[in-house]
Amino acid sequence: MRGLKKAAKAKVKPKIKARAVKVAKKAKGAPGFVRLPIVCDADLLRTLVRKKSVRVVDVRRAEDYKAGHIPTAVSLPLARLLENDSPERVVQILEELGITEKMPVVVYDDTFGALAARVAWTFQYVGHTNTALLEMTFSQWKGLGLEVEAKENTFKRAKHPLSVNKEMYADAPYVEAAQSQQGKLLVDSRERLNFLTEHIPTARNIPYTMLGSNGSILRKADELKRMIENRGIPQDSEIITYCGSVGTLSGLAYYALKLAGYNNVKLYPKSFKEWKSLGKPKDEFKEANYWDLSAE
Amino acid sequence: MTRARAAAASQKQRGVSPPKPNPKWGREEETEYFAKKVKLFRQGKISEDDFRRFRLQHGAYGSRLHADYSMVRIKVPSGEITADQIEKIASLSEAFSIGSAHVSTRQNIQLHWVQLEDVSEVMRGLVESGLTTREACGNTVRNVMCSHFAGVCPNEAFDATPYSMAVARFFLRNPMCQNLPRKFKVNFGCCEKHGLVKVADIGLVPAIKEIDGRQVKGFRVYLGGGLGAASFIGHPLEDFTPEDRVLSTCMATVRLFDRHGNRENMARNRMRYLVHETGWEKFQKMVLKERTAVEMTTSLATAASYDVESQVDKRALPKSNGIVKLPMFDKVTKDSPAFERWLHTNTVPQKQQGMFTVFITLGAGDITASQLRVLASAIRELSAEGVARTTPQQNFAVRYVRGSDLKEFFDRLSTAGLANPGALTVASAVGCSGTTSCNLAITNSHRLAKEVQRRFLELGLDTDDSLADATIKISGCPNSCGQHEIATIGFFGGATRIGNTMSPTYTMLFGGSAGEQGELGRAIMRVPAKRVIDTILKIIETYRTERSQGETLHQWVVRIVKGQGAGNVKNLDDMKKVLVPAIQLPPAESDPDAYRDYGSDSKFTAKTARGECAA
Ligand code: SF4
Secondary structure, eight states: OHHHHHHHHHTOOHHHHHHHHHHOEEOTTOTTOEEOOSEEOHHHHHHHHHTTOOEEEEOSOHHHHHHOBSTTOEEOOHHHHHHOOOHHHHHHHHHHTTOOTTOOEEEEOSSTTHHHHHHHHHHHHTTOOOEEEESSOHHHHHHTTOOOBOOOOOOOOOOOOOOOOGGGBOOHHHHHHHTTSTTEEEEEOSOHHHHHHEEOTTOEEOOGGGTOBTTBSSOOHHHHHHHHHHTTOOTTOEEEEEOSSSSSHHHHHHHHHHHTTOOOEEEOTTHHHHHHHTTOOOEEOOSSOGGGGOOO | OOHHHHHHHHHHHHTOOOOOOOOOOOOHHHHHHHHHHHHHHHTTOSOHHHHHHHHHHTTEEEETTEEEEEEEEEBOGGGEEEHHHHHHHHHHHHHHSSSEEEEOTTSOEEEEEEEGGGHHHHHHHHHHTTOBOTTSSSSSBOOOEEOTTTTTOTTOSSOOHHHHHHHHHHHTTOGGGSSOSSOBOEEEOSSSSSSOGGGSSEEEEEEEEEETTEEEEEEEEEESOBOSSSOBOOEEOOSOEEGGGHHHHHHHHHHHHHHHSOSSOGGGOSHHHHHHHHOHHHHHHHHHHHHHHHHHHOOHHHHHTOOSGGGSOOSOOOOOOSOOOOOOOSSOOTTSOHHHHHHHHHEEEOSSTTEEEEEEOOBTTEEEHHHHHHHHHHHHHHBTTOEEEEOTTSOEEEEEEEGGGHHHHHHHHHHTTOOOSOTTSTTSOEEOOGGGTOTTOSSOHHHHHHHHHHHHHHHTGGGOGGGTTOOEEEESSTTOTTOGGGSSEEEEEEEEEETTEEEEEEEEEEOOOOSTTOOOOEEEEEEEGGGHHHHHHHHHHHHHHHOOTTOOHHHHHHHHHTTOOOSSOOSHHHHHHHHGGGGOOOOTTTOGGGGSOTTOOSOOOOOOOOOOOOO
16 A cells, blocks of 8 residues: 555556556456456556446445545445345346456445445355455545545446356355354454443354454455454355345455455355344343443 | 544644653453453363453453352553543443443443353453453552643653553563462652552652753662551662662562462452561562662563553644633632633643643543543643543543634533543542442442442532542452552451341541552441432531631541541541441431442342452
């Protein structure tokens, strides 16, 4: 990031390009499209934007988008997606945004990556695998003095196939069964005090707050790996992430785990809110007044 | 201009010193070592007892009734902390703790409810900024305290900070103190008044003595004091201990304790019991004899690792820009402008003309990550020394702020909700962690202290100068981490059956004080948790009608303890009679909440687990 800052200032671009090419691989069978890593850095995105070979998706509120966004970005507020996130509807949205099957898609937000993660996960779930999270939030992008535009972008409607990836998804019965299955593990990504107060029995806590650092929505892969390995979680575990209500914080945890090299990860998007409304059991910890440590 | 450069430019323009170098208390290899041991422990390859020792030696306590979590205690030697370190702690608290940090009564900063598996990550971050948790807990030399006024106190003989730092460096990781019978505390003062020198294993107050026509620096040394279930006041070792004997005095004391201290009875193994059981005169002789032995046998190499000179801050601190006219604040009231009220209760002029020490009022030591960041930037840009000190009153002191910058400092604090008044008054109640995280706690002393503060500020009691020298300190059990025995009005938590209902109560103590004339408070009576605030208010009301001319609340309380009251309330018996109505609870059926503890909506039960001693 620091290097980038300098580069952006000095307007030295060739070096950035060279790095971008190294990170990005051409997608198989689709000439012209790169295959994105899990997290797309600013250099790569700027290169792709310049080449017009990416769809940038801004998931902030519509008015924030209107006030300024990353060049070529389209607007898809998370709330709009959540109104109906059935796979059929999501594919329609992809088509409305002019996203074709292999086109690289980079998603960003201004909420430390959690909203972007939920949208990215949804795209991948319905079959748009070539989706990545931008490494930083919009504020950070802007703070670095990178390009911003205000014009609203629309693109020609595209065709997109529907191919649901069940492997990425968990619902309440699945979670319930997993609680007692060897090799499966629940991860609660809410903050510590919420977790202590109540959580799904057997869940472990990896608060979303520990996933990002210094201007990056996710820490480096080796750092994440070390932190998760510290918890003694074997690399071949199946991990189901959940959070408080709609799968945003746990969406970010989903990608953190992926980035750390855990391949078998699922998101329980309806999360603890649904779990509670179904009257399922929860673990509570009432032996300490930890909320009274808060300085708010 | 980048932010860093802008800050540097603004520093230069204001004449703020370049930052202090990274003090390097921490060591990278210890973090990996810790992570490895946690894994071995989880795999059952290290016993629980062995692991506990290891964990404590690295500054991680078990959290209340939940062994999967730790309280990570960050040592802040002499209480001195840089802006960078404060920012690092902010990030770590967000990532791995609960988004806030907590100043302890021994100048440590604590992060609560950290998952055991993340402790090594916290340590890793701390090492980057030069901090350590090593030996913050366990049976070793704990954080070495130093008066937060050292270096700026008008009444000090000289600045004790470099000595405090040198002692801390000498004992940290020193093989001679890795397995003491119990923890060991060293506290430095600045003058007669400031510092907890008489309630430490070793307390030192700087002094200058003329010897053979030469002004010699040295200390008045006190040994064998300490707070706890049974507390003792330290004994003066000798008239004067010259500075070149400070190390040997400390080493001799530690060695005697190591050799003779009680390793069997956990409840009586602090050095103060050894001193008490041996008898002071005998112990004193033993120390003086041992000191000679130390001086005759210590290698030069060992002695060299105690290096005061290297700990002296050699930066030339910028001078103030002369005396500035501050708003008249001889007298403030609840309705005074917020800035004036704050100026009156939160700032102290330094011996350096035109410079002020600014106090940040926290609630029982709690501060959020975003507040820490605001504080860090204010320190970086407005304190000429560019560091802050934690205080035993669980606040921050920021020194070397120019009079002309006080308003800006206040404004910055205001944006983060950090500009509460009352830091140097009775309103700044101290509270240990209590049932918010401590295994030994019976009551929620932490919340109670915050409730006292809130109520007192609401009532504007911080603006009454006659109350300012009184202190209120609250512990959640008899163990005294809240230092209730050196408070004007102290409290420690317990459980009492009232009627048929088990209830949270506090034993109230009167008349304790810190400093070189420090006395321990006397236990008076038990007060139900929910009656504590009203009881204190009743005491204040009584004082206001009973006091003699010019007498402060603290002076009056001390006089009552001595049975020398002049009015209707002459002694403690009279006092108790006045207070009996204030401590009455309504019947449990009509007001069940009165029998519950703060922060709880269910029936009170006293639950504790094995203590690792959170003091
Ligand atoms: S041991 Fe007692 S005094 Fe110390 S922190 Fe715990 S409750 Fe407070």
